[in-house]
Amino acid sequence: MAKSHEIKVARRDVQGKGASRRLRHAGVVPGIVYGGDREPAMVEFNHNEIWLAQHNDWFYSSIIGLNLDGQVQKVLLRDIQRHPYKQLIMHLDFQRVNENEVLHATVPLHFINEEVSPAGKAADVAVTHELKEVNIACLPGNLPQSIEVDLAELKAGDIIYLSQIKLPAGVEIPALKLGKDHDDAVVIAKAPTAAAEEDEAAAE
Template sequence: MSKEFSLQAEARSEQGKGASRRLRRENKVPAVIYGAGTPAQSISLKHNELIRNLQDEAFYSQLISVNFGDRKEIAILRALQRHPAKPIILHADLQRIKDDEVIEVHIPLHFMNEEGSVGVKVSGGTVSRILNEVLVACLPKNIPEYIEVDMLNVDKGQIIHLSDLKLPEGVSLPELALGNDHNQAVAAIH
C-alpha cells in the first residue's frame, strides 16, 4: 500500500430524493458508510475532492481515511453511482474496515513486457488480455496497489492463469480456493 487517500465528510440527518438534490446543488455527494459492526451512517462528501481522488486507479481498492472533523474512520470504496451523461457522482458507498479482519478487494492487473515477449517479438503473435482485475483476499495492511503480470517469457499459444500470478505476501485469490475449475485465464498470446 503506497498511497494514502482521505476524504472530508459531514454527517447528515436529512435523507431522500429532495435532500440528495439539495446536497448536489451545494457541490456535495450523498454517501453512506457502513460495516465493522457499527450502524450505517449517512454522510456527505465534497464532490470535487471525490472526483480528484477518483482519477487515481488505486483509489478504487485502497484504504481511505474518512475524516469527520475530530474523528476519523478507515474505509474502502465499495460502490459508486455516476450520472449517465454528466461527469457527476450521484452517490457513494464506503465500507468501514477492521485491521484484523480479512477483506476481499478487486485489484487491477498491470501487464508488463508485452511488446518484448517471446510470443510477440519472435513468433509474431498478439497479446490478448482476458482479465483486467482480480479479486484478492487479505488483511487491510497487505492490500496491493496492483498486481504485475510479466509477459516476457510467454510464447505464442501459451496462457497465463490465475495460479501463475505472483502475489505479494499475505495476499490470496479466493477463486483458487474453489478448486482447479476456477483457475481462470488472465492473458494469452495468439
C-alpha cells in the same frame, strides 16, 4: 502495501431524493459509511475532491481514511454511482474495515513488459488480456493497490493462468480454492495458426 489516502467528509443530516438532489446542485455528493461495530453514518463529500480521486486506482482498491468530525475511519469503497451521461458522481458507499479481519476486494491487474516479450515483438501473435482485475482476500494492511503481471517471457501459444500470478505477501485468490475450473486464463498469446483458424471459424 496500501498507501495512506485521506478524504474529508461531513455528516449528512438530510435524507431523501429531494435532499440528495439539492446536495448535488450544491457540489456535494451524498454517501453512506457502514460496517464494523458502529451504526451506519449518512455523510457528504466535496464533489470536486471525489471527482479527482476517482480517476486513480487507489480510490477503488486501497484503504481510505475518512476524516469525519476529526476522527479518521478506515474504509473501503464498495459502490459508486455515476450519472449516465453527465460528469457527476451520484452516490458513494464505503465499508469500515478492521485491521485484524480478512477483507475481500477487487484490484486491477497491471501488465508489464509485454512489448519486450517474444510474443509482443511478433507482429503475427495476438496477445489478449482476458482479465483486467482479480478478486483477492487479505488483511487490510496487505491490500495492494494493483497486482503486476510480468509478461517478459510470454511466447506465442502461451497461456498465463490465475495460479501463475505472483501475489504480494499475505494476499490470496479465493477462487483458486474452488478447483481447477476456477483457474481462469489471464493472458493468452495466440499463435498465428490458432488465430487464423479462429478467424476462419468465425467467418463460417
